[in-house]
Amino acid sequence: MGYLLSCNVESAVSICDPHNWNNPRRSRSKPSPKLRIFTYDELAAATNGFSAGNFLGKGSHGRVYKAVLDGGKLLAAVKRTTIATGGSDHHNKCSSVNQVDNEIEILSRFRHRWMVNIIGYCVDHRRKTKLLVVEYMPNGTLHDHLHSLDHHPSWNRRIKNALQIAIAVHALHSAETPVIHRDIKSSNILIDGDGNARLADFGLALIGNAGDEHLKSTPPAGTLGYLDPSYLAPADLTAKSDVFSFGILLLEIISGRDAIDLNFSPPCIVDWAVPLIRRGEFAAICDSRIRNRPQSAVIRRLAVMAARCVRSTVEKRPDMSEVVECLNSVRKISKASPVWNRLRRRSEERSENVLVVEEKEEIHVRIVRGGSKKQSKVSSVNDVYERIVMEPPVFSPPLRRRNFVMRSRSVGAMGKSKVGPDPNDDVGGESKVFTTIRILVEREIPVKTTAAAMRLSKSKSVGIVRSHKTASRKRD
Numbered sequence: 074m075g076y077l078l079s080c081n082v083e084s085a086v087s088i089c090d091p092h093n094w095n096n097p098r099r100s101r102s103k104p105s106p107k108l109r110i111f112t113y114d115e116l117a118a119a120t121n122g123f124s125a126g127n128f129l130g131k132g133s134h135g136r137v138y139k140a141v142l143d144g145g146k147l148l149a150a151v152k153r154t155t156i157a158t159g160g161s162d163h164h165n166k167c168s169s170v171n172q173v174d175n176e177i178e179i180l181s182r183f184r185h186r187w188m189v190n191i192i193g194y195c196v197d198h199r200r201k202t203k204l205l206v207v208e209y210m211p212n213g214t215l216h217d218h219l220h221s222l223d224h225h226p227s228w229n230r231r232i233k234n235a236l237q238i239a240i241a242v243h244a245l246h247s248a249e250t251p252v253i254h255r256d257i258k259s260s261n262i263l264i265d266g267d268g269n270a271r272l273a274d275f276g277l278a279l280i281g282n283a284g285d286e287h288l289k290s291t292p293p294a295g296t297l298g299y300l301d302p303s304y305l306a307p308a309d310l311t312a313k314s315d316v317f318s319f320g321i322l323l324l325e326i327i328s329g330r331d332a333i334d335l336n337f338s339p340p341c342i343v344d345w346a347v348p349l350i351r352r353g354e355f356a357a358i359c360d361s362r363i364r365n366r367p368q369s370a371v372i373r374r375l376a377v378m379a380a381r382c383v384r385s386t387v388e389k390r391p392d393m394s395e396v397v398e399c400l401n402s403v404r405k406i407s408k409a410s411p412v413w414n415r416l417r418r419r420s421e422e423r424s425e426n427v428l429v430v431e432e433k434e435e436i437h438v439r440i441v442r443g444g445s446k447k448q449s450k451v452s453s454v455n456d457v458y459e460r461i462v463m464e465p466p467v468f469s470p471p472l473r474r475r476n477f478v479m480r481s482r483s484v485g486a487m488g489k490s491k492v493g494p495d496p497n498d499d500v501g502g503e504s505k506v507f508t509t510i511r512i513l514v515e516r517e518i519p520v521k522t523t524a525a526a527m528r529l530s531k532s533k534s535v536g537i538v539r540s541h542k543t544a545s546r547k548r549d
């Protein structure tokens with residue numbers, strides 16, 4: 074099959090220094106720590122024989138186990154995949170191993186405080202297995218937190234986590250040899266012991282400069298609901314596809330709803346949120362389960378940034394440095410002392426009608442005295458005119474029900490598989506790629522609305538990264 078990306082440990086030379094994420098020159102000078110090469114027996118012992126008790130979860134390309142290493146001093150997560158030997162599922166196995174190889178390749182070059190970093194790996198040909206060993210994250214995924222029925226992260230926590238991931242993605246994009254993650258989504262963000270968000274799952278990530286042959290020859294991949302609708306062919310890939318996925322993530326963080334959620338109308342988060350944002354109805358997209366709503370300025374800036382990230386015109390999306398700047402300033406506002414925030418809120422409430430013109434990071438506020446809602450000009454997010462709605466927040470649209478926690482499917486397609494954008498996205502033109510999605514229809518819930526409740530089964534990343542070797546062999 075030729076799906077090979079051998080991890081050359083010695084080539085692991087560059088590192089993203091978390092303290093210098095915006096200074097690639099300084100961060101390049103740090104040496105990369107050596108990867109540990111484990112034996113199978115070592116990892117089997119550390120995971121209690123890959124026991125059910127140590128099982129953490131199952132992805133589309135293998136099972137993940139908790140490992141206790143170095144006499145209990147080091148906790149790790151071990152991702153186990155099977156090396157293909159031919160047969161009907163040969164292609165899937167190739168794809169899994171290839172994704173693990175890809176993760177090893179990329180994670181061995183980059184380390185970042187807001188990423189789930191690699192510790193080492195193991196290749197056991199006799200048992201036909203490859204194991205990736207990464208830092209253990211004890212607090213589940215951001216998806217679990219956002220969609221849990223009991224505990225909902227506070228606004229401060231959400232903004233902090235969004236900023237952490239934005240910083241990690243920006244570090245990848247601005248590295249000397251950039252990396253495009255291609256699978257940014259809440260279930261690929263793990264929460265560490267201190268409640269920090271860490272970007273994980275680099276199985277679909279691509280490393281290289283624009284124009285590199287392997288970038289131009291790797292088919293689109295990603296997760297349904299998060300996948301950039303403009304990314305239909307290998308040549309369409311840019312860092313702005315990650316920006317799109319990050320925008321979806323930000324909408325999910327703000328609203329607490331899934332990227333595709335059939336309990337909402339429309340089910341696609343972009344179709345649901347962007348019209349509300351355009352109309353200035355920021356409160357309507359806020360997660361109604363959190364009692365302490367942040368100031369309007371915080372919600373407005375988050376919502377507008379998210380809407381800009383999911384713009385259909387790729388060039389009009391911000392780059393991640395702008396997203397980081399915005400989230401940084403939002404975090405400062407949201408962390409300001411309660412007294413200051415009360416004063417700010419009061420002054421906001423006093424103005425009956427406010428027009429805000431946002432230009433990049435500068436916000437100019439024009440107070441329109443005595444203006445009616447009709448007079449307030451509300452145009453698209455692109456025109457960056459918004460009206461702050463001073464009415465009580467409009468929470469919970471009528472179709473909202475939380476009977477199910479739904480999860481958008483991770484669909485990636487690489488190699489032979491094909492993947493398409495969310496069917497709800499208005500892509501326009503003829504789509505060159507397709508995808509399938511399993512939907513379970515359930516009718517058991519007595520609710521006032523007439524729509525049947527539907528649930529998506531757990532998302533899975535599917536795909537094969539074609540190696541440089543494969544690409545060049547094809548050319549030959």
Ligand SMILES: Nc1ncnc2c1ncn2[C@@H]1O[C@H](COP(=O)(O)OP(=O)(O)OP(=O)(O)O)[C@@H](O)[C@H]1O
Pocket residue numbers: 129130131132133134135136137150152189207208209210211213214260261263273274483532533534535
């Ligand atoms: N480093 C880790 N620490 C703790 N738990 C982890 C870690 N990595 C993965 N897990 C758990 O294992 C599960 C499976 O992870 P994996 O990355 O294989 O798949 P996924 O991202 O959930 O799905 P897909 O492969 O379809 O994207 C995760 O949902 C998470 O619960």
